[in-house]
Amino acid sequence: MNQIPANDAVVATTNGITRGEVILEATDLVRRFTAKGEGGLFAPKKTLVAVDRVSLALRAGEVVAIVGESGSGKSVLSRLLARIITPSAGTLALRGTPIDLRSRRTTAYANEVQLVLQDPFASINPVRRVGRSLERPLRIHGTPKDQVQARAYEVLESVSLTPPQQYLDRFPHELSGGQLQRVNIARGLSVRPKVLLADEPISMLDVSVRLGVLNLLRELCDAHLLAMMYITHDIASARYIADETAVMYAGQVVERGRGTVVIDAPVHPYTQLLVSSVPDPDQLTHQEHRATTANAVGFNLEGCRFSPRCPHATELCHTSEPPMVELEDGHSAKCWLVADAAQRTAVSMRPGPSSEG
Amino acid sequence: MTTSSNPVLEVSHFNVDYGVGAAAVRAVDNVTFTLERAHVLGVAGESGSGKSTLAYGLTRLLRAPGIITGGDVHLHLGTDADARRMDLLAASEAELRAIRWKHISVVMQSALNALNPVRKIGKEFDEVLKTHNRSMSKSARKDRARELLGLVNLTPDRLERYPHELSGGQRQRVMIAMALALQPELVIMDEPTTALDVVTQREIVAELQKLRQELGFALIFITHDLSLLVELADEIMVMYAGRIVERAPALELYRGPRHPYTLGLMGSFPPLHGERKVMTGIPGSPPNLKDLPGGCAFHPRCPYAMERCTLEDPMLSPIEDGQRTVACWLHDPSVSAAVPVELRRKDAALAGEAG
Ligand SMILES: Nc1ncnc2c1ncn2[C@@H]1O[C@H](COP(=O)(O)OP(=O)(O)OP(=O)(O)O)[C@@H](O)[C@H]1O
Ligand SMILES: Nc1ncnc2c1ncn2[C@@H]1O[C@H](COP(=O)(O)OP(=O)(O)OP(=O)(O)O)[C@@H](O)[C@H]1O
Ligand SMILES: [Mg+2]
Numbered sequence: 001m002n003q004i005p006a007n008d009a010v011v012a013t014t015n016g017i018t019r020g021e022v023i024l025e026a027t028d029l030v031r032r033f034t035a036k037g038e039g040g041l042f043a044p045k046k047t048l049v050a051v052d053r054v055s056l057a058l059r060a061g062e063v064v065a066i067v068g069e070s071g072s073g074k075s076v077l078s079r080l081l082a083r084i085i086t087p088s089a090g091t092l093a094l095r096g097t098p099i100d101l102r103s104r105r106t107t108a109y110a111n112e113v114q115l116v117l118q119d120p121f122a123s124i125n126p127v128r129r130v131g132r133s134l135e136r137p138l139r140i141h142g143t144p145k146d147q148v149q150a151r152a153y154e155v156l157e158s159v160s161l162t163p164p165q166q167y168l169d170r171f172p173h174e175l176s177g178g179q180l181q182r183v184n185i186a187r188g189l190s191v192r193p194k195v196l197l198a199d200e201p202i203s204m205l206d207v208s209v210r211l212g213v214l215n216l217l218r219e220l221c222d223a224h225l226l227a228m229m230y231i232t233h234d235i236a237s238a239r240y241i242a243d244e245t246a247v248m249y250a251g252q253v254v255e256r257g258r259g260t261v262v263i264d265a266p267v268h269p270y271t272q273l274l275v276s277s278v279p280d281p282d283q284l285t286h287q288e289h290r291a292t293t294a295n296a297v298g299f300n301l302e303g304c305r306f307s308p309r310c311p312h313a314t315e316l317c318h319t320s321e322p323p324m325v326e327l328e329d330g331h332s333a334k335c336w337l338v339a340d341a342a343q344r345t346a347v348s349m350r351p352g353p354s355s356e357g
Numbered sequence: 358m359t360t361s362s363n364p365v366l367e368v369s370h371f372n373v374d375y376g377v378g379a380a381a382v383r384a385v386d387n388v389t390f391t392l393e394r395a396h397v398l399g400v401a402g403e404s405g406s407g408k409s410t411l412a413y414g415l416t417r418l419l420r421a422p423g424i425i426t427g428g429d430v431h432l433h434l435g436t437d438a439d440a441r442r443m444d445l446l447a448a449s450e451a452e453l454r455a456i457r458w459k460h461i462s463v464v465m466q467s468a469l470n471a472l473n474p475v476r477k478i479g480k481e482f483d484e485v486l487k488t489h490n491r492s493m494s495k496s497a498r499k500d501r502a503r504e505l506l507g508l509v510n511l512t513p514d515r516l517e518r519y520p521h522e523l524s525g526g527q528r529q530r531v532m533i534a535m536a537l538a539l540q541p542e543l544v545i546m547d548e549p550t551t552a553l554d555v556v557t558q559r560e561i562v563a564e565l566q567k568l569r570q571e572l573g574f575a576l577i578f579i580t581h582d583l584s585l586l587v588e589l590a591d592e593i594m595v596m597y598a599g600r601i602v603e604r605a606p607a608l609e610l611y612r613g614p615r616h617p618y619t620l621g622l623m624g625s626f627p628p629l630h631g632e633r634k635v636m637t638g639i640p641g642s643p644p645n646l647k648d649l650p651g652g653c654a655f656h657p658r659c660p661y662a663m664e665r666c667t668l669e670d671p672m673l674s675p676i677e678d679g680q681r682t683v684a685c686w687l688h689d690p691s692v693s694a695a696v697p698v699e700l701r702r703k704d705a706a707l708a709g710e711a712g
């Protein structure tokens with residue numbers, strides 16, 4: 001039931017995992033934060049919904065890319081999936097087994113689901129040499145003593161930190177930003193997790209090294225059936241690596257689709273704005289964007305979150321939240337325009353004279 | 358060479374080592390450049406090529422075991438009448454403290470981590486504003502902080518937040534706003550937008566451009582995003598293994614790279630359109646600073662390497678009437694072999710204009 005048909009005639013199986021099998025599934029995850037409002041001690045408390053009913057399935061051998069606005073809840077989502085923070089609502093299941101979210105995270109869960117945090121400067125212990133940071137999870141994971149170092153060498157080499165012995169003895173502050181980021185990835189991969197949650201893992205790498213790491217991650221998915229969530233602001237890299245792309249805005253997934261459809265043919269106005277904002281030196285005379293700045297207008301919590309910025313917003317958009325509508329197989333969007341259009345298409349599909357533009 | 362009409366920063370033969378004696382590695386090697394007032398210099402290059410080290414070295418923020426082992430760095434402060442030229446490498450700690458934030462500010466690459474975790478954002482702004490402007494009232498400081506947050510698209514309620522309550526991109530924006538707080542002459546930003554979505558990035562870059570025109574500050578912008586640099590920078594400098602290997606006006610560098618490493622970078626961007634296919638980037642691995650190859654440091658990975666490249670180190674030299682500089686033997690006049698076509702291409706439109 002949890003499987004999608006594999007294209008290949010041979011269905012690859014590793015450790016009893018089948019390609020396409022759902023490994024980690026989140027349903028309607030919510031995470032709220034309360035914070036003091038502006039203006040002194042007695043200011044009213046404000047509740048912020050950082051992640052708002054997000055459902056997501058990470059499948060063996062596949063990459064789900066998450067793109068979206070800064071502050072839209074991507075990192076919070078990754079921390080919820082890693083069980084570093086607890087959801088306010090929603091459920092999680094690992095390989096079909098529901099997780100009791102009130103219980104503590106087990107070591108087994110921590111080993112199978114690895115999180116590579118967004119900020120390498122903050123996520124690697126600054127007073128520990130790189131070697132120790134790498135070897136610790138391996139030991140905890142029960143790697144035989146005589147294999148720990150070999151494995152550490154292997155993962156460092158796989159992220160182009162060569163020769164590895166030169167990096168093992170260094171402290172984090174003795175590495176460049178991009179080198180540290182690669183240590184962070186190496187650490188996440190070292191214990192051979194089933195799920196990798198990678199939060200902006202390559203933002204500080206030059207494009208050439210970046211390609212190497214992307215290819216490595218793709219290969220781990222293809223050959224070892226790793227299930228991966230890849231959070232990024234680099235739209236082209238999402239397009240390069242992802243089997244599915246989801247776009248987040250104000251805590252919600254507003255568009256998702258398989259393959260490259262979300263980037264090649266976006267339908268949600270926010271996704272359209274996002275894709276058209278990618279710097280493109282071949283088109284320096286950029287058209288002025290009609291959408292207004294995010295924080296100048298804030299979010300609409302009644303209707304569509306994007307409606308205050310949306311050039312196409314109607315009264316309906318301001319007052320009522322659009323449903324997620326499936327446009328075609330594996331491509332859906334949360335937008336009234338799309339919902340309307342989908343309805344209209346359904347209507348116009350009735351037999352009758354068709355006019356070609 | 359370009360005429361230095363109104364420089365804000367002059368750097369010559371600048372070297373930085375990590376460690377001393379046999380253990381020393383040279384992370385910045387013989388870097389020379391001049392930055393004009395109100396100009397934007399983009400710095401790109403391989404991960405580990407010395408970009409951050411250069412930024413921290415120039416501003417004397419380097420931490421041990423990093424040591425400046427040579428060169429000169431001069432900062433031009435003030436305007437016309439009270440203009441002065443300050444020797445940054447000779448300046449005392451007190452002198453440096455006096456100019457930091459006010460004349461020169463740095464957004465560090467570890468910006469995500471640079472904020473004090475137990476201090477609210479508002480307090481951070483307050484400290485910076487207070488230290489350099491004693492006459493400013495408390496409410497004026499608060500107004501200024503709100504205004505600064507507005508520049509980077511953050512709502513004023515963020516002043517009441519602790520750093521851990523902000524997303525990665527929100528923290529980066531706070532750092533950008535702080536760097537601009539006292540309107541310095543020179544701002545250095547090291548990967549300031551890695552956690553920003555492209556929409557927000559575009560808005561902030563536009564804001565930076567606008568402020569630069571209004572206030573006239575110069576900007577050194579370090580990033581791996583060459584496409585962004587083409588939009589933002591006047592000139593781009595590419596580093597490899599501690600050296601500048603190429604420098605050119607932004608669009609020209611993009612349309613016609615001259616160094617094989619730059620060309621390799623250009624070919625490593627996954628496309629935003631068309632068919633998906635596997636790309637390989639630049640073959641080989643990044644150089645080991647402890648054991649650099651002889652000759653040109655890029656030669657083991659260079660598809661055009663000649664015998665000379667393995668023996669002699671090319672100097673950064675002017676080409677094309679001094680419009681740009683490159684450190685590559687292929688462009689040396691004494692080399693008889695023709696420069697490969699992909700390394701002498703000019704954009705058709707540009708060539709037409711020039712001719
Ligand atoms: N511990 C916290 N307390 C209060 N608010 C928080 C906390 N952590 C995150 N937030 C808020 O939740 C929202 C989502 O944050 P998150 O870090 O997930 O964003 P993001 O999508 O990862 O953004 P970026 O791309 O900038 O990293 C933000 O508005 C942030 O301010
Ligand atoms: N304290 C140190 N001791 C020894 N080597 C160091 C130290 N700090 C940095 N290095 C080395 O110096 C080189 C330059 O580092 P730097 O941080 O300047 O690179 P960068 O160009 O900013 O790279 P990135 O794009 O990855 O941030 C790197 O190879 C790094 O490993
Ligand atoms: Mg984040």
Ligand SMILES: [Mg+2]
Binds near residue numbers: 176177408410547
């Ligand atoms: Mg750096």
